[in-house]
Amino acid sequence: MIKHPIKHPSKSGAVAALGLVILNAVFIFRLLDHVVLTALVVFSVLLCLIVLVFTLYSLTKKATDLQISANNLEINGRFIQANDIKMIMIKGYFNPVIGILPHGKKIVPIQMAFRFAKDEDKGITDLRNWAGNNQVKMGYRYFQSWI
Secondary structure, three states, X not given: OEEEEEEOOOOHHHHHHHHHHHHHHHHHHHHOOOHHHXXXXXXXXXXXXXXXXXXXXXXXXXXXXXXXXXXXXXXXXXXXXXXXXEEEEEEXXXXXXXXXXXXXXXXXXXXXXXXXXXXXXXXXXXXXXXXXXXXXXXXXXXXXXXO
């Protein structure tokens, strides 16, 4: 069994985008005098604030381990069998984010997106070897995950 420390991917882009949406909504709110539009703006601001709080909370979680066994992976206490994985995707070059896409899903679940806390080259090499041994596709691709 091989262990690598992992942490949640940085969501600074999402936090910045949510901040801009909230600021724009506040400016629009000041210009509106229609009750229905005002309610929609307030609802969207509250929704953005909830997502923002959840995103900031997920960034404060401490690092866990990725455990690579013969035919499964353990991420955040969840075991993933090799035959349940459609593809392992790597996004980015500096501080790459790894996403594990299960069969039947179009978006990488947030629990299956991570980056290596240290020595990412060794981690990616070990993961690539595991994927090759278990006939799991792995490659550099942009992927989307939930915030």
